[in-house]
Amino acid sequence: MIMKSSVAELREAARLIRRDIIDIAYLAEGPSHPGPALSIADILAALYFRVMDADPRNPGWAERDRLVLSKGHACPAVYAALAGRGYFDRAWLTTVRRLGSRLQGHPDMNKTPGIDITSGSLGNGLSLGLGIALALRLLRKNCGVFVILGDGELQEGMIWEAVMAASAQKADNLTAIVDYNHFQSCGGTDEIVPLEPMRAKWESFNWNVFEINGHDMEEIVSRLEMAKRFTGRPTVIIAHTVKGKGVSFMEADNSWHQRIPSKEQYDTAMRELAGGSE
Amino acid sequence: MIQYDKISSRDAFGNALLRIAEENPLLVGIGADTTKSMGMQKLSEKYPERVINIGIAEQNMTAVAAGMAATGFQVYAASYAPFSTLRAAEQVRTFIAYPNLDVKIVGGLGGLSGNIEGVTHQGLEDVAVMRSIPNMTVVIPADAASTEVITEEIARIRGPVYLRLGRGAVEKVFDAGYRFQIGKANVLKADGSDAAIICNGAVVARALRAAQLLDANGVKARVIEMPCVKPIDADAVVESAAATGAVITVEEHNIIGGLGSAVAEVLGGRRPSPLLRIGIEDIFTESAPHNDLLDRYGFRPEDMAARIGQFLSSFNSKNEEEA
Ligand SMILES: Cc1ncc(C[n+]2csc(CCOP(=O)(O)OP(=O)(O)O)c2C)c(N)n1
Numbered sequence: 001m002i003m004k005s006s007v008a009e010l011r012e013a014a015r016l017i018r019r020d021i022i023d024i025a026y027l028a029e030g031p032s033h034p035g036p037a038l039s040i041a042d043i044l045a046a047l048y049f050r051v052m053d054a055d056p057r058n059p060g061w062a063e064r065d066r067l068v069l070s071k072g073h074a075c076p077a078v079y080a081a082l083a084g085r086g087y088f089d090r091a092w093l094t095t096v097r098r099l100g101s102r103l104q105g106h107p108d109m110n111k112t113p114g115i116d117i118t119s120g121s122l123g124n125g126l127s128l129g130l131g132i133a134l135a136l137r138l139l140r141k142n143c144g145v146f147v148i149l150g151d152g153e154l155q156e157g158m159i160w161e162a163v164m165a166a167s168a169q170k171a172d173n174l175t176a177i178v179d180y181n182h183f184q185s186c187g188g189t190d191e192i193v194p195l196e197p198m199r200a201k202w203e204s205f206n207w208n209v210f211e212i213n214g215h216d217m218e219e220i221v222s223r224l225e226m227a228k229r230f231t232g233r234p235t236v237i238i239a240h241t242v243k244g245k246g247v248s249f250m251e252a253d254n255s256w257h258q259r260i261p262s263k264e265q266y267d268t269a270m271r272e273l274a275g276g277s278e
Numbered sequence: 279m280i281q282y283d284k285i286s287s288r289d290a291f292g293n294a295l296l297r298i299a300e301e302n303p304l305l306v307g308i309g310a311d312t313t314k315s316m317g318m319q320k321l322s323e324k325y326p327e328r329v330i331n332i333g334i335a336e337q338n339m340t341a342v343a344a345g346m347a348a349t350g351f352q353v354y355a356a357s358y359a360p361f362s363t364l365r366a367a368e369q370v371r372t373f374i375a376y377p378n379l380d381v382k383i384v385g386g387l388g389g390l391s392g393n394i395e396g397v398t399h400q401g402l403e404d405v406a407v408m409r410s411i412p413n414m415t416v417v418i419p420a421d422a423a424s425t426e427v428i429t430e431e432i433a434r435i436r437g438p439v440y441l442r443l444g445r446g447a448v449e450k451v452f453d454a455g456y457r458f459q460i461g462k463a464n465v466l467k468a469d470g471s472d473a474a475i476i477c478n479g480a481v482v483a484r485a486l487r488a489a490q491l492l493d494a495n496g497v498k499a500r501v502i503e504m505p506c507v508k509p510i511d512a513d514a515v516v517e518s519a520a521a522t523g524a525v526i527t528v529e530e531h532n533i534i535g536g537l538g539s540a541v542a543e544v545l546g547g548r549r550p551s552p553l554l555r556i557g558i559e560d561i562f563t564e565s566a567p568h569n570d571l572l573d574r575y576g577f578r579p580e581d582m583a584a585r586i587g588q589f590l591s592s593f594n595s596k597n598e599e600e601a
Contacts, residue, residue, distance in 0.1 A: 030394035030567060097394040099566035099574055105396035120398030122334055152311060155333030185311045186331055192311065193333035
């Protein structure tokens, strides 16, 4: 049930995810987090439209690969990908955060088909992913677990508890993806609590490390597929990204961490994401 | 006409904090990537070195706060209610409350004000946890004006306090003349011999409206604000039970462990009385705007008035049968 989308098709899928993120930001309830969501749009397109084995008609399929959105506030991107894959009606997207919606402000595994685990309190996702990975291993299932982490989120101590435990457990079915966009809520990670040397940190904890441009679809796909096959140790993919990627005025402008676009900004963003002639 | 505050309780807190800091050079603020969103912006503009963003790391923030307090500072450690009180619960208990250090735990997004973010960000168990920790004072302002007064008052205590704040601007109840004393209730509507409504937080305005609706139906309820849940004003609880024979609590919290429980503990020990606890009925809620959630989860004044009316008539008729 893996989709064999080409790189060109994945780029198109990412564009549509971005349009949905902007729709959610403008049409759904209250300020959502467009910057954090746009940052991971390409990675999610690659995961949901090619790398992950999953079945939208059977979201609970035991043999599926799993995704943990540890930076749960970026969930509009996941909702867009899930709707794009047909997990639920696209009309749900603009209900995000509204009373009675099945699409919560942060991912809820009991309300939203396709969400593998609840998240939204930062710093917990890698442990959740490790738990899933260990359970799958005990069940002798050959499934991959992908955990998407924010860079600021790595300031949570529990992340590093999980980093140590995952390599101790040789959890090679676990792949962490760091969305390294150099921003957090109050500003730049490099000013608040720098994460460098990022690569050396993970290497010193005995993880297999790949580094990619998180917006280069070929590189994303190739490293995600390598990570899925990698044996003996867990893999981290350090994805160099731009917060707000794809909408010129949101790129690297952290005021878009959580904010509602004006009508004019919405129109501009949608024009930029119109596709076709580039 | 419903009147809203011009600023959020978080900004009101920040305004008061700046004033206190001007008087007390040993005051510092610390946040876990929350210094901006918890109202410490003004303080950090004036005294940049006295506001620390420790990173997204609430346990770290809380223990660092304890270390600074042990070294002579009054520390305001601010994050969102579920993170400051649950994520860092053990650091609060063992390293702040146990040694009785001067740290104010400030939790934003309290009650349903975590609104659109959903369950992960709503503080509906925070009061229960903080209240159960020895040495801890627990305060819940109703609006912006009272937040400023309360923030200045708790600064006078040399010890741990949990200050529960909201998110956006809420219904205005008080003005700058608001008076607050640790352990003291605040009578908002003194007349009323049929029932006593004891409330706090952003639902005080709604409780007052419920009392008006009851009044129109001939049910006279007095209204008491209980901004300090611990120590609770036990005498005020007992007096209002004695004067009315029925107590109702209204709070933006799980009905287990918060104001309703604190009032039940007092009544159980000193004056057993019928008690209706209005709050979140031990369930997880959902994402939506604050007012939508308040309406949906039992805080519509009309719904509260109806529930209170039913409650009063249920045991009044029982009393008649027994008589
Ligand atoms: C435990 C916890 N603390 C604080 C928050 C509030 N919060 C939401 S997003 C965010 C910043 C996240 O930064 P980062 O991980 O770098 O992700 P980005 O949005 O920058 O991609 C914070 C502090 C939270 N959700 N969970």
